[in-house]
Amino acid sequence: MTKRTHNSLGSALALATAAVAVGMFVAGPVPMTGQPPGAKGAKEAPGPVPRLKNGKPNMNGFWGPVSPGGNVDIEPTAGKGGAKAKQKGVIIDPEDAKVPYTPAARAKSDDIIANRMFLEPELHCFPSGVPHNMWVQFNSQIVQTSDNLVIMWEFMHSRRIIPTDGRPIDLPASVRQFQGTSSGKWEGDTLVVHTVNQTDRTWFDTSGHYAPKDIDVVERITMINANQIQYEATVTSPSEFTQPMKLSGMIARANTNDPTYEQMEFACIEGNKDLEHYTQDKGGKAKYVGGLKQ
């Protein structure tokens, strides 16, 4: 806190807000899911929330995925073949930690799992959609300015460019994008991001729990100290959910031991061979990548 570029009242409020956030986090129902990393061990308390010149939390840097996430399977899995049953993932509501599909939507998901795994979006190098992108397998880099928060994942160089000025979302419902369209606004130290206009081609995980086309996602992103971001989201689907799905996890700072760390270029469609494993004789159907029959 050597740079006090914003006024001291702002600082006091910000510190108080951070303290409240930390207090809520520790006392709340969400279990602590990860110690802040650090070369000198987790016992050293992380520093305060760093800030941009405009006083907002400064999230510039490298970050891990939301944990607990759901990249392999967003739902708890029964232990198969003696394997340990998976703990609850990112879903905190409903209480059973399952996607609150309607019966018809559940049947659709079950059919995908049984017969249509070749539709798995990442096999096709499709962006993962929101919120799935927040727990893909690789780390991400945030570049944040006074008017945009940009999250860039090494995995498939997918990205979200989130304006933080609370602008209206003006895409008509007929226009659909893998990552939807997002608008963010600050509520104190929490960035609240609203995302709509997604496609029906992404999943919440890589195990067939598809994301309905009409999902509306509201994320609450709160940096609580120098090394941790609290992530919460509410996902609603009027047509295919029976109730809102609430998510909660932590994002931990990554690559702290290498100040020169850089993300590499993850080419995906260039040379993609994954779909070859999903040919007709394996229960799939012939697919095309980049216009070339696989």
Added chain:
Amino acid sequence: MKKRFMGMLAMAVVAASSAWLLPTPAQGQGKAKYKAPRADDGKTANLQGIWIVDAWDTSRYSLEWHNGATNIRPGKGAITDPADGMIPYTPAAHQQQQKNFKDRFNLDPVNHCYMTGVPRFVTGGFPFQIIQTPKYIILASEYVHMLRYVYMERKDHQYEGGVDFWNGDSIGKWEGDTLAVSTWSNNDQTWFDASGDHHSGQLRVEERFTRTGADTMSYTATMTDPGVLTRPFTVSVTLHRNTNPNAQLMEFECHAYREDDAAGQ
């Protein structure tokens, strides 16, 4: 009447003076008087926004002067050096370009939804957004969500000779209000345009981004490549900013559309 006449005369004088002030090919200068707003750091020129190459510019079809052809709009090239406006290929490389052109529907990497490489990232006709911090300048393209990271604090091309990249490895520095980007470690898989203009893995690109007005930016790129060129060449184009205050990059997920086409959807 007199006042009005004098006013018109004054305007004419201003117009004439402005015309004189217009820089000759001096890229990186732009209108001498334009002072770009500052970025968040309060120091560097703010290049942020969503930019696209001028609609009249035909460099996305060919960097050279070119005839019309299927899916190729004819027009003036973007090459300002050499003076003949043509890429200074070696004879063998020129022959390769001719072959590429004939089979461009199959061979153009963009027809397979692959990353464009540099400078096609900028000249290829897709919008891109610049996001700027002191340490990183990000170029994000609408086309297949391409990303370029320009490292402003790194001084060396640390991947050269080891790793190569579709969009190269870029380090940048400020030359006054001009962003100078040096891109090495390019792979040999990309084209400069839709006409088969190609390069080797020895390609190195020096780009200059200079704001010339509230909504315009000058862009030049100088290519050196002893693998295919007898000397360097330079292209120069004008970029325009999206002036809608709520504008956001859209998503052009080319390979998804190709799957739709193949599936007859």
